[in-house]
Amino acid sequence: MWLARPLQERSTQLFLGILFLALIAVTALHLALPEGHPLHVSAYTVTLLGKYLCYALLAVAVDLVSGYLGILSLGHGAFFALGGYAMGMYLMRQIGDRGTYGDPVLPDFMVFLNWQELPWYWYGFDMAWFAFAMVLLVPGALALVFGWLAFRSRVTGVYLSIITQALTFALMLAFFRNEMGFGGNNGLTDFREILGFNLRSDATRLGLFIATGIALAIGYVVCRGIVTSKLGRVSVACRDAEARTRFLGYRVERVQLFVFVVSAMLAGVAGALYVPQVGIINPSEFSPIFSIEIVVWVALGGRATLYGAVIGAILVNYAKTVFTGVMPDAWLFALGALFVLVTVFLPQGIAGLLRKRRKTTDDGSGPSDAPTTAEATA
Amino acid sequence: MLQIEKLNQYYGESHTLWDLDLDVPQGQCTCVMGRNGVGKTTLMKCIMGEEKVADGSIRFAGDVELTKQPLEQRARLGIGYVPQGRQIFPLLTVEENLRTGLASRGDGLKTIPERIYELFPVLKEMKNRRGGDLSGGQQQQLAIGRALVLEPRLLILDEPGEGIQPNIVTQIGEVIRRLIAEDGLTVLLVEQKLPFARKFADRFAIIDRGRRMAEGEISELSDQLIRQYLTV
Amino acid sequence: QEGPIKVGVLHSLSGTMAISETALKDTVEMLIQKQNAEGGLLGRQLEAVVVDPASNWPLFAEKARELLAQEKVDVIFGNWTSVSRKSVLPVVEELNGLLFYPVQYEGEESSENVFYTGAAPNQQAIPAVDYLMNSIGVERWVLAGTDYVYPRTTNKILETYLMDQGVAKEDIMINYTPFGHSDWQNIVSDIKRFGSAGKKTAVVSTINGDANVPFYRELGNQGISSTDIPVVAFSVGEQELSGIDTGPLVGHLAAWNYFMSVDTDANYDFIDQWIEYTGDEEAVTNDPMEAHYIGFNMWVEAVRKAETTDVDAVKDAIIGVTVPNLTGGYAAMMPNHHITKPVLIGEIQDNGQFAIVWQTPSTVAGDAWSDFLPGSRDLIADWRAPMSCGNFNVKEGKCGASAGEQAKAAAE
Amino acid sequence: MSIPRLLTMLLFVLLMAPVGTAMAQQDDGSGEKLLEQLADASPASTEEALQAIAASGHERARAWLEAYGNNRLSRVKDTGEIVIVLNNRGRDWTVADAVTGENLGEMSRRDLDRIAINNAVRRQLAGVLAMLDLYAEDPEVREEAARDLMGKVDEAVLDPLIGRLDEEPVAAVRNRLEQAVAIYRVEQEGSIEAVDVLAGSLHPRARAALNSAVASENPALKAAAQKALLSVEQKLKMNRAAETLYFGLSLGSVLVLAAIGLAITFGVMGVINMAHGELIMLGAYTTWGMQQLLPGQPGLALILSIPAGFLVAALAGIAIERSVIQFLKGRPLETLLATFGVSLILQQLVRTVISPLNRTVVTPEWMSGSLVINDALSLTLNRMYVLGFALLVFAGLMLIMRRTRLGLEVRAVTQNRAMARSMGIKATRVDIMTFALGSGVAGLAGVALSQLTNVGPNLGQNYIIDSFMVVVFGGVGNLWGTLVAGLTLGTINQLLEPWAGAVLAKIIVLVFIILFIQKRPRGLFPQKGRAAEG
């Protein structure tokens, strides 16, 4: 099984090991220690970490397409947001008649904008299984249609980047519109419970955090599985010489489509887990700048090394959290400088640092785990 | 014209050129030979400055130490380079490709010397086509023409006959000889094809695994040497 | 009880909203400084905890949580835009914090933990329309807004209100534009056409933020003067004007509850204090700043009354607290967590200030639930015991489930 | 019709005639009294006070009225003296005695009471001023005044107007006056002859009058008005189309300007320059800075800003290139990362050093207002300048890229850096110069944009996405493509806007881009041939 392959890899084992250790440690420190203890991990921190992990999963998804497939997607925020909206709609419907206006069916924002009935696309979102399926299917379907169009016509390079950007931009404008029925600029918020668990209880928070960790682990393994498979090598081949790959008999557009859709779905999952933890989903998640930021995390962490994406996402967002609190007036300087310095002094991103160290220890890997070569020259 | 002494070069960890010496006398055509991957192209890149040398010296025209010159300066000193794989500018037209060399000429000429077109009439024909659209052989001619625009004193040709129709190969050889005879040009040639080398070169040098193994007049190129260094 | 009283300041210092919100952060800091100079509160000093939510709505929630859970602040002054408030709302309710929201908004909300010191639609939009209708004789209306909830709701309310007043449907033109819209040529030209039907026309603008500059520029350039088609704006204050060449705008209107040009000593003192604090002779004050001024003083008053900063005690104590506003009257905290405010209409002058042309004879109490929306007509909010309800339906005589209660139920 | 009005009318007729004919006038009501009357007037009696002033023929009457209209007529709280505020910025204002015009020096704002005016009064005031203007020497002023009067005619001015009409020597002015009167006649009296006067007029007020006539009971009037309207309708449609086209081109020119610098740095050099927007912003701030340096001369400042903005942005560009981009050759993703960082820094820099607030950039006199083609079509001047400027900048760039060595060299360097250097091209210098050029042009865009939109820290962010979109849509590396793409997208957007609304129009344009790229995967003007296909 291709999914089992990464599990035999040292780097993946290491990654999963660290991830699970972190999950356990956080859980233990949160539950076992009393509040006020210096090592106690507060619910606030747990949620914050959960958010980072969502971003990490998103970054992994982006790295899969941009690092390995050579598609610099500047629109992955769209898939993230769509996953988020699917989840948000579920959470909205869970409110039921506990909303301000007490309408059993219509969410509050529809009531006060005078909607008479629920739009058809909101149907079914009261059922968890349906909504969770949509978390995967909506981003997946969008990626499928969009990718099918684009790859079939052999749109590549910056042209592809820009139309992904146009896609997310268009969606942003569309979701801003109140007529769309997604709450306009305010988006969806004021969630109460998920699967019957109160979203405002610490236990649910912890649960969501752990779920995110597991999702990240699965997402990582899936991506790693693709990357280490022959398909991964074909992706790299597409990235470097698309035309040549075609002459070998590979349907480049299908390879691209497959990887793109998988990546979009992962992004959707990340979005879905993100929404209950931050408590709001609104169209700014679609903003092109956000999508660019994701790419920036990946680049900072080190492209075409999935763990680099994780590191980048967590690091940048952690830096944001700290900087916005510690130096609210000057944090953009710090963040900007971080970006500049990393690119100039760490050409391979942060993962480059780690890799250098690793290179000296192990060398001469066999061909079966050879895709590291892609990393070596990327 | 060019004296190379104890040249060492590395690609990362791998040592490609080892204590390499080479002499390219003025007004002659020196042909560098060797199997695939022994470092011929690397040597040319070192002379042009595209690759850094670890140590050793490359002296040009008697006194200029090339290793201390920036890449751009070498063209201005009068070294024309026809790299392996042609390296033409694919999106510039043929004429623009040629024009890139004009600024490095000392005389501030603004138009392409007519002579280039005389040597390679096909370039004139295709003047307004993008370089990248040309056929392989046409590109090779363009690459040579482009190097000649500089009016170089030393012309470096890395496998110039590659992919060119036989009569033009011969013609290129003749052009080389003519330039040597008329302008006193010095030519450093990398070539694998014996007949061509024998016919147009004055001297040869054989490289193997990054070391110079033999050097001499072309007439001295014996079958024994060939068997030893040029066969697999 | 040791240590300073922590006051959270949750205003964007970067990103798109920084333009508006930075001054509010400074205002709160200034008020704290002054309070400390006067000996603090309950014998303790106040300390501002400033964070930057960077105009990013989810970050607002996160930062609010940081303030309440990590920094353990006693009160938060913050937010601008409804979406940021909506994002923060569940957090404040869950962690039982206090939030003072200083900007005009669309109403339709009342939270146990939030105090709305900005204007509700009935404290800004409706009086402004009344003024246009009665004093200027406007018969035809353009409702132009940025496409988000505040303009949508406000326009909905206004539309109902205007039609109630006998304005025909075809005499109302509604237009929405995206955030940061910068090309107004077509719309202004439409407005011009719409206004040439022979009836006096006015534009009621809920256009937000940066989009205003190009809008007014285009108005000026297409030759629409305030005498032809006046524009009354609800989001353009002194601060926005300080970035606009006001020459061509003289005579256009804005409706607020405060203007920098208000001719009272309290206001002049406030301005002097502000200029001194910022060290900038050109510094301007505006309505949300006044709202913070009022909110801050109310909170101080309530803490004094309750003799503690404990949130529940302050929440109870603050209802009914009355403090002077800057326009020569008093602001009282109503049971629905909105305050009483005078409504002023000002005309833009060439010096970037507003000249007040009209004002309500007395203050108006903020309405959490609009009387002009079918869904909320029957709702009222009253946070006094025993009702303690943010959306009490007077027809059905029962309280809709509110977020606050939810949180409480969960906590139990 | 109220009694006071009638009285005013009489007064007016009596007093206006001498003003028009001879300059013989005596200072009857003292200035103070007139002003007093105005200051104390109730809303109902304001008009009366105004007309009294107008009719007084006082030499400073105009100054009073204008000051009043500009909210500059104030009363000193303590003394009750009426003053005109000369400078009303800051806490202390400079004032002058209203009656004498003598400068009284500075006075605290706290001590002044403004004499209130509102829009309804301002409208009356405009009428009064226009009436005064009808007697001006300059026929253009008279025509302007006559045009202002269209739709503002009421009984009070009707007769003086008709009187004036007979005396008016210039046909164009007379024509306007006739129309002004006709509007009144159609609306108030339902006069059919007046309808004929309005028949050809494109003026919106004239049309409004006709429209109201169409709604009238009188069938003859109705028919005449309908006929008159019909003839106008066709002309209006044409004007409307021309106007939309102009809007489209002007939006397009903004897009082109914003994108053209990027077409160099990104399109030609291949640097994904996320800080492009901030370079635009720098240009805009330079304009603001210039206007601060040259107060009172916004026009001169603006013109000087053109070289200055170019220089500032170009220097910033050089700094960026030297400090960051030179290390990132051939790694586009990293340039994205680094320049994103630079853009954050620049934004915050402006916020901290200058202000988080928007800055005021004044539009010089000669750039504000519109060029009136006819009553229904006027082209806004500022946008016309920007359009011209965009074309100029484009032509200049084209010249540089096509005719100078730099153009050739930069293309050679980006296509094959090592080879270009082997040909003796100083790649580093070329990089610097090209990046400086692209950045400088971004600065120029900023100078132009300062005339259209906010000058604030977010300025750049608003244009960066659009700029990339335009460059790519046009075909990377093709300047013509950028021009055509910008103008096309602008025009499409403006064509769609009237029926789709601004938001939908934008969405449609984006979807159009997505679909268009499917058809032409390399933009509007693709780079063709073997090399491009790789």
Place this chain on the structure above:
Amino acid sequence: MSIMTELANRDRVFNFLTPTDSPVDVRHGPILYLEDVTVSFDGFRAINDLNLTIDDGELRCIIGPNGAGKTTMMDIITGKTAPDTGSVWFGSRHNLLTMSEPEIASLGIGRKFQKPSVFEALTVFENLELAMATDKRVFPTLTATMKPEYRDRIGEVLETIGLKDLMHRPAGILSHGQKQWLEIGMLLMQRPRLLLVDEPVAGMTEQEMERTAELLTSLAGKQSVVVVEHDMGFVRSIARKVTVLHQGSVLAEGTMDQVSNDPEVIKVYLGEEA
């Protein structure tokens, strides 16, 4: 959509009824058949009414001046360039003009490019692995495992092309000649029915040339080979039948001797001394 138009064309057998994946049908003779093919670029006719037939198992050399259209012809066969007119058949069943590059490649047409093009980021080993004739659809590729027999096969080819030592190095660092070999290796891995080889020996020494010649002749018979080359020595050593292209159409065809004595060919191509 396309099905609809097909349904309208009732005079033909529906496309979806003919088995496209069926092996190449060479019962009627030629494996490759070009008829009246013309291509122009911006008005320039690169291929002009070209007719060419390659028999099954044949080894054909194609020579011709620079710019004669040899590479362009290969572009047409492999689906990279669409001709303006003419038809191209692979066997008697497959109309190549209606197929995409991957389809053509999986039918069994392999190509070595004039400018060596290998996947520079992948190792030599991986380059060969990707070229290997296996199921190239997405899911089989995803689940593909490295079977011992595959490894052996790659090993064999590595031996043949002499890159065994470099097998775990990225292909990007190879020298020009090494890349040429690698590309030949990739072609061997593909085991195509028809090999299109564009200038295989450019940049090789005489000896290597001989090896290549041996390799290609050994392939002929089982597979059909079309070689484009400018090196007359090499062509002579392998050639059975030679086609000379000139200005986009066939100038001469025959044995090496026939062709090299053709005065036209000498004039436009070989030159006096060759």
